Amino acid sequence: MEKLLEILQELHPDVDYDSCESLINDKILDSFDIITIITQINTEFDVAVPASEIIPENFNSAKALWALVERLLDD
Amino acid sequence: MTNLLEYLEKTVREVPEKTAFANDTYGISFSQLSARARSTGTALAKRGFYREPVVVYMQKHPDMVNAFFGVLYAGCFYVPIDEEMPVHRIELIFRSLKPRAVICDEVSAKHIEELGIKAEYMLYSDIMDSPEDSALLGRIRAAHLDIDPAYIVFTSGSTGIPKGVCACHRSVIDYIETLSEVMGFSSDTVFGNQTPLYFDACLKELYPTLKFGATTYLIPRSLFMFPVKLVEFLNEKKINTICWVVSALTMVSAFGTFATVKPQYLTNIAFGSEVFPIRQFNAWREALPKARFTNLYGPTEATGMSCWYRVDREFGPGDVIPIGKPFRNTQILLLKEDNTPAKQGEPGEICIRGTSVTLGYYNDPEKTAECFVQNPLNTAYPEIIYRTGDLAKYNELGELIFLSRKDYQIKRMGHRIELGEIEAVASLSEQIKSACCVFDDVKNKLALYYMGDIEPAALGAELKAKLPRYMLPQAFIKLDQMPLTPNGKLDRKTLKQRFMEG
Numbered sequence: 357m358e359k360l361l362e363i364l365q366e367l368h369p370d371v372d373y374d375s376c377e378s379l380i381n382d383k384i385l386d387s388f389d390i391i392t393i394i395t396q397i398n399t400e401f402d403v404a405v406p407a408s409e410i411i412p413e414n415f416n417s418a419k420a421l422w423a424l425v426e427r428l429l430d431d
Numbered sequence: 432m433t434n435l436l437e438y439l440e441k442t443v444r445e446v447p448e449k450t451a452f453a454n455d456t457y458g459i460s461f462s463q464l465s466a467r468a469r470s471t472g473t474a475l476a477k478r479g480f481y482r483e484p485v486v487v488y489m490q491k492h493p494d495m496v497n498a499f500f501g502v503l504y505a506g507c508f509y510v511p512i513d514e515e516m517p518v519h520r521i522e523l524i525f526r527s528l529k530p531r532a533v534i535c536d537e538v539s540a541k542h543i544e545e546l547g548i549k550a551e552y553m554l555y556s557d558i559m560d561s562p563e564d565s566a567l568l569g570r571i572r573a574a575h576l577d578i579d580p581a582y583i584v585f586t587s588g589s590t591g592i593p594k595g596v597c598a599c600h601r602s603v604i605d606y607i608e609t610l611s612e613v614m615g616f617s618s619d620t621v622f623g624n625q626t627p628l629y630f631d632a633c634l635k636e637l638y639p640t641l642k643f644g645a646t647t648y649l650i651p652r653s654l655f656m657f658p659v660k661l662v663e664f665l666n667e668k669k670i671n672t673i674c675w676v677v678s679a680l681t682m683v684s685a686f687g688t689f690a691t692v693k694p695q696y697l698t699n700i701a702f703g704s705e706v707f708p709i710r711q712f713n714a715w716r717e718a719l720p721k722a723r724f725t726n727l728y729g730p731t732e733a734t735g736m737s738c739w740y741r742v743d744r745e746f747g748p749g750d751v752i753p754i755g756k757p758f759r760n761t762q763i764l765l766l767k768e769d770n771t772p773a774k775q776g777e778p779g780e781i782c783i784r785g786t787s788v789t790l791g792y793y794n795d796p797e798k799t800a801e802c803f804v805q806n807p808l809n810t811a812y813p814e815i816i817y818r819t820g821d822l823a824k825y826n827e828l829g830e831l832i833f834l835s836r837k838d839y840q841i842k843r844m845g846h847r848i849e850l851g852e853i854e855a856v857a858s859l860s861e862q863i864k865s866a867c868c869v870f871d872d873v874k875n876k877l878a879l880y881y882m883g884d885i886e887p888a889a890l891g892a893e894l895k896a897k898l899p900r901y902m903l904p905q906a907f908i909k910l911d912q913m914p915l916t917p918n919g920k921l922d923r924k925t926l927k928q929r930f931m932e933g
Contacts, residue, residue, distance in 0.1 A: 369888035387655040407658050407688035
């Protein structure tokens with residue numbers, strides 16, 4: 357989780373990722389960020405995020421994103 | 432043909448009820464487009480605006496496209512500004528342009544008030560249905576020349592101030608005619624637009640739509656985050672033609688979207704002047720074996736695209752897709768340092784000759800004179816060529832291959848960026864003593880090294896308000912001392928190396 361937060365912090369140092377649950381709905385993350393996040397997850401955790409998982413629900417909060425990473429690590 | 436509106440005037444007679452421009456929920460037919468453009472043009476002309484820039488400051492929407500054509504009817508030239516541009520950049524553009532008139536929507540009207548911009552601003556919704564004065568529009572048209580400007584679009588400038596590239600009707604007509612030949616556009620073309628309306632890239636969709644009576648869907652920006660939804664949108668709208676930046680295409684292929692859903696109607700795919708990673712490119716070809724793929728290359732200063740290459744063979748890892756050859760009625764001069772033509776295999780600077788070379792940078796004769804120059808191979812009469820600053824060579828097949836930039840300009844996510852502009856904007860902060868921006872072209876990451884009394888996170892937050900998203904560095908690194916070259920200049924090479932090695 358810490359590594360993931362680091363990735364997110366680097367993109368938007370001013371966002372409170374512990375509390376924010378509307379990263380997509382409030383347009384905080386854009387396509388640029390999504391691509392960076394997916395690429396970095398791939399490098400850091402060695403898991404590929406399949407296209408079917410690249411949906412708003414999985415990116416709205418750091419928690420949801422971490423749940424996705426854990427799910428992918430389990431597979 | 433001397434005016435771009437002639438495309439619309441021919442098509443509106445042939446297919447008045449067909450949809451011209453649409454997004455996910457809203458569409459306008461050619462007859463609506465024409466009527467509203469004429470109304471908007473009349474409204475501008477009656478307010479006394481003529482042969483001057485008119486800013487169109489709206490959210491990306493079919494109405495924004497409609498407003499462009501309204502500006503042309505008034506005999507003015509449009510300057511598109513997007514709601515999502517950062518405030519600082521918008522202020523700089525207004526300062527260099529000094530426009531008297533702005534067309535806006537409800538949201539941007541508020542921004543204009545907050546910025547204290549001293550221009551007359553009109554809500555598009557107020558003027559789009561105002562009564563048309565066809566005699567007045569007729570007089571404006573009779574006085575029109577094809578060397579009159581059609582638009583100004585702003586590109587990154589190394590001094591921190593964006594440069595306004597100004598193009599005339601004749602250049603755009605030349606571009607649209609030759610591009611359409613190469614791409615094979617027709618009345619059956621259904622475009623899926625990806626690029627913002629404030630760059631020249633959208634010319635590829637806007638004017639062929641008018642010329643052929645085709646249809647353009649402006650794809651909602653949010654879909655470019657979610658590849659499966661994006662492809663579903665292409666299928667739902669039966670989109671068969673896309674001219675996208677490479678990063679938008681690789682976003683789809685790299686995440687394995689094709690395993691879930693494939694574009695069903697897509698047959699004509701063009702991509703921009705960035706390097707297309709071959710693995711991603713091959714993933715597209717494999718998914719769409721029958722589609723045509725065209726690599727396009729060109730600077731804003733030569734209206735849009737100047738060269739093309741239709742993919743006609745296999746490319747393997749390490750291969751580079753050529754930029755091919757120039758469009759009809761355009762010539763590429765490949766000039767060496769001593770201004771003599773490069774021979775096959777020798778690198779030279781791409782210099783462009785032809786009607787597509789634009790008028791230059793608006794209100795900036797000095798910057799214009801630097802790269803819109805006399806053709807050094809012709810001393811007999813005045814002839815302007817544009818020096819791109821891009822280096823290229825010819826391969827054994829006689830195809831042009833892009834090599835690199837001469838200066839500190841880079842391409843990121845399809846956008847052209849001067850590293851100097853990022854540094855100049857960072858240096859506006861009082862706490863910054865010195866700044867150097869470097870680009871890792873392998874990982875596609877920007878870093879800003881700086882000396883000063885400010886923490887990285889605070890500097891990042893500050894720059895976020897001043898720079899467009901694609902120009903924002905991902906890493907801010909504070910240094911006690913900047914590395915210098917033996918001549919005492921900022922040692923960019925060392926910093927770049929340091930960043931790339933992590």
